[in-house]
Amino acid sequence: MNDRNKFGLRGKSTLVLGTLLFFLLIVTNLTSYWQSRNLAEQKVIELEQAKFSLLKHEIEGTLEHHHKNLLTLIDVPPIEAIIRARSNNGIDPESGDTLQQWRQRLIVIFLALLKTHPDYQQIRYIDAVGDEMIRVQTTPDGSVLVVADKDLQNKSASLYVSETLKLKTGEVYYSDVTLNREHGVIQVPHLPVLRLATPVYTKDQHVAGLVVIYLSADKLFAAVHSEASGLQRSIVDERGYYIKHD
Numbered sequence: 001m002n003d004r005n006k007f008g009l010r011g012k013s014t015l016v017l018g019t020l021l022f023f024l025l026i027v028t029n030l031t032s033y034w035q036s037r038n039l040a041e042q043k044v045i046e047l048e049q050a051k052f053s054l055l056k057h058e059i060e061g062t063l064e065h066h067h068k069n070l071l072t073l074i075d076v077p078p079i080e081a082i083i084r085a086r087s088n089n090g091i092d093p094e095s096g097d098t099l100q101q102w103r104q105r106l107i108v109i110f111l112a113l114l115k116t117h118p119d120y121q122q123i124r125y126i127d128a129v130g131d132e133m134i135r136v137q138t139t140p141d142g143s144v145l146v147v148a149d150k151d152l153q154n155k156s157a158s159l160y161v162s163e164t165l166k167l168k169t170g171e172v173y174y175s176d177v178t179l180n181r182e183h184g185v186i187q188v189p190h191l192p193v194l195r196l197a198t199p200v201y202t203k204d205q206h207v208a209g210l211v212v213i214y215l216s217a218d219k220l221f222a223a224v225h226s227e228a229s230g231l232q233r234s235i236v237d238e239r240g241y242y243i244k245h246d
Contacts, residue, residue: 070196073211078106083208110136114144122214128207130156164197164210173197177217177243192217
């Protein structure tokens with residue numbers, strides 16, 4: 001009888017101990033699994049953060065390049081010559097050339113920049129009252145053209161014009177990313193653009209107008225995209241509006 005009791009107690013103790021060890025093993029394995037999973041997720045997050053940091057620097061570097069291009073444009077000779085000619089009945093007093101001749105020279109410079117920068121959609125020279133004097137643009141098929149004088153617009157109602165005319169020499173205005181409008185109508189097919197604009201001043205420091213580069217937002221943010229793995233990348237502005245998303 002005592003042997004049976006001893007065996008029963010020993011068996012129960014062994015069963016309880018085995019059960020405890022079994023559950024302990026399960027808990028250990030689950031803990032190890034979750035720790036490994038959390039570690040893997042953390043590594044993925046760190047990798048993506050590194051990618052975003054690199055992408056951020058690339059975009060900032062690209063914008064800095066466009067920034068320098070814009071400031072270079074306001075220093076080309078036709079800009080000052082156009083200002084002189086407009087204040088002297090259409091004749092540049094220094095060269096004797098006409099306003100139209102200097103406009104054509106500036107058009108050549110704008111076109112050359114468009115041809116070498118496929119991410120530029122338009123370049124405009126606008127005077128101090130918002131009238132376009134020159135507009136060159138890239139067409140959907142990739143060619144470049146000069147907008148005819150009869151199709152030039154007054155852009156005084158555009159925020160980028162009024163804000164840029166408030167800036168000092170050498171300062172650059174960056175617009176929100178918006179769909180391009182022509183003559184008050186959104187362009188079709190839709191063309192999201194970022195505008196970089198800087199003011200043009202006379203020698204006696206009176207604002208004479210502004211030069212604007214229209215950047216293709218799709219090309220600027222081309223590297224921001226989602227992946228087949230389910231990873232989603234987007235760009236949102238400070239007001240919560242999506243600038244780029246799939």
